[in-house]
Amino acid sequence: MRRTRRTRQTGGLPGPSKTRSAPLVPVLAFAGITVAVMQTLLVPVIKDLPVLLGTAPADATWVMTAALLAGAVATPIMGRLGDLYGKRRMLLASLAVMVAGSLVCASTDDLVVMVTGRALQGFAMGAIPLGIGIMRDELPRERLGSAMGLMSSSIGVGGGLALPAAALVAQHADWHALFLGSAGLGLLAMALTYxxxxxxxxxxxxxxxVVGALGLSLGLVLLLLPLTKGGDWGWSSATTLGLLAASVVTLVLWGLFELRVPAPLVDLRTTARREVLLTNLASIMVGVAFYAVSLVLPQLLQLPASTGYGLGQSMVVAGLCVAPLGxxxxFVAPLYARISARHGPKATLMLGMLVIAVGYGAGLGLLSAAWQTVLIAVVLGAGIGLAYSSLPALIIGAVDPSETGAANGLNTLMRSIGTSVSxxxxxxxxxxxxxxxxSVQTPSMEGFRISFLIATGAVLIGLVLAAFLPARRPPAHPVLLASGADARPSPPPVLRAPAESAGRTVRHDGSPSTGP
Structure with a gap:
């Protein structure tokens, strides 16, 4: 096997040693968990937001919607900026924006200011694809699988762990303390990253x-806004239908523009490859399945027992029952690495979705006691963890190393679209x-079961999509660096980067080539 040398632009030295890269995985995972906390930070106080902010319930939902929209816009944009100007630099910038947003929220009771701060918090979601890209560039092959799995799963880990912690803080302190805590986590993540x-x-x-970034941002806002606010506006209202139609027109025009520019924000030709396209579509289905349990179990646990099916638990206990999901x-990240090393990420993705389907199927008859919800959370967490861990490996195996950040940003966006649809x-x-x-309208057991059936249907669609992914077995032997240390898996054939129009390609080691 031909030996390859991976060198740094600054000194021509081999890649990082195992000793130097040892803290990299927990630090990046902590950064991912920190930004994911923003998704569920306000869940324990969401019903009280109209009173806390002195506004109407429909307006108070903008506090949650702003973070979602900003996160969706940020993931592909920050991924591309990381590919161009440095992933670590953009990761630190994402965390700094999150800290600023947290401090803004901690200092206000005004709705407009709060929404602005929440948008800044949500913008930090771009940190997760940036972390995956850094791992690909810096880690040796034997550590890459489990590391990417942990980073990819940090979205669910942060969301799951934030629920009981935020509930505990909200019950015993002023609700602004939630934002002070998130600012502290962000500062710690910045210091560790630096x-x-x-x-x-x-x-x-x-x-x-720039034009592509503005076009994508506008298209995503026009798409996600009616998805998140359609229940308030009415799904057949002129506003909802008009925004959805405008999103389709905007995204089509954006796609036509991206196909014509030499260095697009998103390389749609790469995105159209079967492996990338099917992985992104399956990601939407996994996102639908993931968010369903987050919507159902906390409500079921907190409904009063007088309803006949509610479990009558406190906010903190409900959070603790759902925490095993994250x-x-x-904990399944190391298991994913072993399964994927033997059978490939496609098999791991399909196994994860099968486990999710089993979890939701069993959940149809296991909703009558708190311990049963814990069991459901554990099974679904295992399945979602396996599925989420597989997605970056599938994307990375299909794109050029110089496109890692943007491609994983787009994949993270697909998951966000799935959660929005869910x-x-x-x-x-x-x-x-x-x-x-x-005198109060409460969700019914029938609604909870229908929700579980919808999640099961979504994951089965994802399973069918995954079955059509090309089978790719991992290499039997590692590629060796000049020093003899293990490196990453053998790269795919040379893929054309955005510079193709300039008559060159970029190889796996980053060196330009004028060859075919």
């Missing part, structure tokens, strides 16, 4: 596509099947 995460030398050719996702559909189901308890 100290222990190196700046990978690989850079993508070209410049930042913990299990974190929120809209399941929210509508729970509203339409609600029952009157006294």
């Amino acid at each position: 100290a222990f995460v190196p700046e990978p030398p690989l850079r993508a050719p070209g410049s930042f596509d 913990l299990t996702m974190m 929120s809209a559909v399941i929210g509508m189901v729970l509203a339409d099947t609600s029952v009157t308890t006294g």
